[in-house]
Amino acid sequence: MTTPRSGSTRTGTNLAGLRDHNAALVLGLLRAAPAGSSRGELAARTGLTPQAIGKITARLLAEGTVEEAGHAASTGGKPATLLRLRPEAGCAVGVHLDRDELSVVLVDLAGATRHRHTETVDPAITPAGAVRLVADRVRGALAAAPAGARLLGVGVGCRGPLDHTAGVLHWFAAATPGASALWADFPLREALAAELDGLPVVVDKDTNTAALAETALLPRPGGGLAYIHLAGGLGAGLLLGGLVYRGSRTNAGEFGHQTVRIDGPLCTCGNRGCLEALCLEALDRDDHPEAARLLGIGVANLVRLLDIDQVVLGGRAVLAAPDTYLAGVARQLAERIPDPAWPAVPVAVSTYGPLAVAAGAAELVLAPLFDRRT
Template sequence: MTTPHGAPAGANLSGLRDHNAALVLGLLRAAPQGSSRVELAARTGLTPQAVGKITARLLAEGMIVEAGQAPSTGGKPRTLLRLRAEAACAIGVHHDRDELTVLLVDLAGQARYRCTEPLDAAIAPADAVALIAAHVRRAAAGLPDGARLLGVGLGCRGPLDHAAGVLHWFTPPRADGTYAWDPGWDGYPLRDALAAMLDGLPVTVDKDTNAGALAEAARAERTGDGLAYVHLAGGLGAGLLLNGRLHRGTRTNAGEFGHQTVDLDGPPCACGNRGCLEALCLAELDRGDPAAAARVIGVGVANLVRLLDIDRVVLGGRAVLAEPDVYLDGIAAQLKERIPDPEWQPVPVAISATGRLAVAAGAAELVLGPLFGRRT
């Protein structure tokens, strides 16, 4: 076990018990038809006695239920256990530049409530927090009877400090659609401000791109490969899943994909530099040429694949989803052209299966993931 920054975490009996329970819950989440205690013991490597104690506690807590019996294989039929999805929920929030999405999901990741509305381009931090809190309360009203609300995950544009929940150099849009540094957002303690307004409900803040990567990994049940989730909406960024966990970097701010300098004399970017991938991409979109924007992104994705040996690329965000085939074909073509040995290093490109809800669903996964043994 490690801390969020990768340092070894202390092991104790309580922590070990919770870790083993998370293993069991994770297996049951991945098996909606149910699993027997014997199967759980075999897959976790725990003793039947340990699995028996864990499942007894989870049954008493209402997290799992007995779900009939498995077909007999000659001996006594085995009782199946199933995750009780309605026992608890999490709320995922996507704070986009000009849009807010709030999603309530149960333990199985199924949506119980969803709301999307436009967001004022010039909204102040305190007003944004008040609006998000109001939506969270509204979503919480849709909790199943007796369900617990585990917390809120919030995905928004970086740069930000995930560990502290503090924004850095956040650039909301002006009313005319342009962007500029806003000292009201820079250094704003978003996590703590929202938690205080929600009476101490646990809140986790992360980049929208990291949340999108988590949503894709959770849906695909694949966490061991190298995944790049590339998100194009009002800006361009990427979430990186390497060796089974999000790669956040020393300051938890990795993934500023859109701010690779690819043209030293290129157009100015909102970040203060020139020739950034994001600036070039948005310029092509302003000219009404998404195919050219796709080529620009494809160059950046090829750089990422060469640098990190990425296994697969998933594309998301409003701009991509508006013309998915254009981006899919354009980016795949650049990878084919720029990767020297595509047979040895094949990199499939796909559109996010979660679509417009990718960031909100992944933000909820920030809360749910640890419950099921996922390292978020």
């Protein structure tokens, strides 16, 4: 999981109506400082008055979200008391619902994984069957929560297109057209929340949640990161200005459907020559070097278009041959962006491997608690 950078400056307000916002600022700073921070440091970093910080921290201490952590080194006067986040005070569940696989993680407030589970799923599963399965596995994850932990909710990452705001799937890659039709406009968020007795649920595209999990890799605050996911399909999660970019219809990131060969093979989207179709064609031949070359061409297009700072690769195809994809994408970037004035764009494999989507889905739930917009 990811945390705000400890060197960033956060701006607060002393208006009483924004008490929760200011508390989130404080919690975000404490999450970024595992060893603890003093009240004076928190006041300096947020711009809040010492009195405001005193009230906020008193409330957080009373509810058990933070705790005292000893004293800072003395600078001549009375040593300041350090405060730190209590990771076990709360938890969230992250779910990755794929066409043929389900992964579930439970994380605490610090982002540490306390439970993980992965299993295969029948590709012909119905929406109702999937909701029951996910709810059962979520309950299993919650059983591993620390005693007394507050259950904050469930984040779900799955393949798009979907409506993030409404939590409705527009389409899902089931085994047969008939099964896929059952998923059209399915209200996943509403159905899963009902199955979990009203526990808050957030739904987003798998590539967006995976990108969110990688935010600590941004080389500059507010920079741009592209998470590229190659498995049974090809998509991208975009962090622009440090925030997930979803577009006005929450459908941004259809990276695989850029045309790179006008007379190429037919794609599932109905067009020809899509990057996804070409990459999957190469994977059908078990030709990872060619898939990596094609992927690199698409990534170079994206970097030039959006001035991306960091590229992260993930998905089952990439994880099956990570060195091949790292080398192939980096080679295309070097060849296709030779301008010496253009800073080199680092390429990495996902920090979280096969759990990237689930880890980021949990962060969807946790982020608002720490004043992190998603």
